[in-house]
Amino acid sequence: MLIFSASDKGGTGRSVTSANLAYHRAMAGDDVCYLDFDFGSPTAAAVFDVADARQATEDHGLHAYLTGEVSEPARIDVWAETEHQVLRFPPPGCGRLVLMPGDVSGGEFATGDDHLRRCVDLLMNLHHEFDLVVVDLSAGRSYAVDMALEATAQPEMRDVTARWLVFHRWTRQHVAAAAGLVFGKRGILAGGVERGHGEEALRNAIRFVRAAVPDPESPLWSQVSPTQSAWMRKTDGDLKQLASTHGIGYSQVLGSVPLEPVLQWREQLITDEDVLDSQVANQETWQALSRLAARLTDDKHWEQA
Amino acid sequence: MTAVRGRGARTVLACGEVRTCLLPSLQALDARAAAQLLRLRADVPVRISERPVLHALSPEVLTGVDCRLPTADGSRVRGVGTVTARAALTEGRLLQATACFSLPAAGPDTRRPWGQYLVRPGLVEPFGKLPRQATAAGVLRGAGRGELDLGMISEGLLAQVRRHPLLDRRVPFKSGPTRLRWVAWRTPAGERAALVNFTVAEGGLRTVELRLPEDVPASAAAGLCEDLALHDWLLTTVQHLLDNSRLGAADGPSAVGALYPVVVHLLHLWMPRAHVDPALGHLWDALEDRPGFSRQWENLSRRIRDRLALQAVAVPHQALGTR
């Protein structure tokens, strides 16, 4: 299965959340590959803590592959190459976790027939090798999004299940922007249909992920005044209403990830050690990620809304 | 005007890379379909051999190159010529693509008219003297940016075949590809060929070094390395399937589900040296001796059969029925 991660704006935690989902699936025994198609600003290497390995693969990344300069993109075996103390010792029975980094120097680029062909080849090959392929796409209506839509519309990819996660923060602007990215005039849906996707099928393959959502009931906010608390609840309710009118209400949401300082500040994988031993991360975040990871492949959550 | 030289400007080194993967097709192809798939040229037949296993070999295609040779010590040597590539399909199930070329000890300092290179397919001439050692090491290490890239050529051919409309581009189970890079040192005719080393590296990479007498064509070395790569792929893939945790944790039917395709698609493919040139068949002996490729395979097959047998005892008929 292919998972494409998109967002309208930066700062939605798209990359770091997607990476955490990949990590959870690998821990559960799946062979997982994570592709950094965030061509503007590749960050995945930092999230997986593989900076050194990434240095070594500079100029051999996805850019160089798509432009035909190298025969295949560099792979980083996260378990073997990470400098993260916990990730270095994955539990027995976990699957492979492979990162395909972008290139440090490569920016966004226009896609041509050759790029598209190579992109399709790559996705097909990875699909034949890995249980789950997570593709992190540049924010907005980017070339990366275009290429993903175009590639998945090709006849040879018809039988490959591809699902889309659209990340947004829990604010009015972000909710509106995320809806625009999907349903807008030049949005993913319209763009996909233009490239040969069936509208209904594509719509059913898109789910939203609310990121950095403050939970008014969380102990984090137990110290705030009653007025603040009431305001938070009211705003949360208003946002839910807004999301619903924009067509991204409850049934379109795959899950939420709570506001989590570790994700916001450190942009790293949250390990069980962070939650249980050092307790720098919240149990709720771990659970939310775990739930989300399981839902990626749970058809029940992808049935017609 | 130079006349055609006898076929051999003498070569001192032959190098190649073979990529091995599962054919993306739910059904294994029969001989006819295999011939159709590998028909890279309309006017040259696909070579089909049905015994002892079905083996189809495509015609060779050429790619022109003019670039730096891969060298381990950073020495910059330009090479011009052609690289041959070919694809092979075994039992309609395992697809391989090889790219290879040979190098003479030295070549002219200027580029010649292209037609002169084309009449000696598979030969890449260095500008000046060839740094043998550095080039061999460079090939095994893999091409740097801008260097002659065998991986690019073999992968390109593999991609071309995998896009063939004959294939449904679906796989019966997940598996990764492997790469095997090889160099063959040329030795005087009549000497006995030898396997110098076979190394299993990370990331699906294997390297092989051979000593190859001058009277044995480079294509025979390519054939041997395809055979080694194929069997190494089988070991790697089946081992990975058996290592999968969820199999170890073995709640019944999932183990059957995971192992069933191995039994159906892979177990019968083990047939070392089936299509290896007789002059090189004995090179397998070293590997059979240590680490013992076939021993390992027997062991893996036994584990799979045992597990399935246990399953059959434990789970009455219905689980097997649903595969």
Added chain:
Amino acid sequence: MTGAVFQETTAELRTQSVPLAHLSLELGHLYMEDFEAGPARLREHFAEVRIWADAVRASAARRSKRPRISTCFLVDDYFTRFSTPAELVPMVLAEAERAGLVIDYLARESACAVADRIELAESVTHRLVESPPPGSHGSRPPVSRTGWLANGERTPAGPRSALGEVKGWQPPQETAARNHSIFMDVELWSERDGRRLWSCPFLAAVWQLARLGLLRHLGEPVLVPAQWTGTDFPQDWDRLPPLVRLTDTAAAFSAYRTCTLLPNRFLAVEDAVRLILDQTDVDAGALRQVAERSAAEGMPVPAAVAQRAGYVFYEEPGGFSEAGET
């Protein structure tokens, strides 16, 4: 493979050999406009050709005391269909004879595309191996997709990285340039209504390969001459074999070398033919047979195939060239 007891014929590669003359001399190539200009034009043509044909024979005699030379003539039935074999062939033969020339073999141009249901031109496209410009390290040749073949690097076109540097116009570059480039880009085919129309230079390149004895299909010879025994030629081009032998000559159609006599307006076409031949990977078995036999006869062929084709370009006999260029 020594002493193999078990054999599978489908597992072996064999290239059959073909009979070979020393020289294949082409006496002309007839297009519709030549035909429409009437017999006088043919007469002029053959009168001119006769002189050069004698010169070519004299040249061949320097290589061998008893040169085996076969002559051939090509009629275009591919780009335009005109007249009938029944009407045209006797006229051509008569005019040649009047000039003292003998045409041994007559071929139809469409035979270079498809002969005896074998798609010769298509097969040759699979054999194109582009001459790599410096820096080519193994990316795949795009000929099969573009339908164009060049002798160097084209002017780069199109955007690359969105934030990459913007470059002004860059000249194309001939790979084998000496100081300065003569860049050439040849269209091999065009597509119309889903049908592929081969270009004149490409068919002419196939024609050269046939005359040089270098074409095979699954190891078998192609374009094998059919002896024409009947007196009357058919009313329909399709009923004329692709290549017919008109005389009882002992000289084979294919030869170690070719020489083609042409009006000078064909210079560009034949230059394109050389470009194509120079980037064609011909059947290795056929190549070896020709090399070995020519060497054994003491007249080894040049290594590069394109070098085996010679030409004489002459001025079109008075007043006719304008008609040919419309």
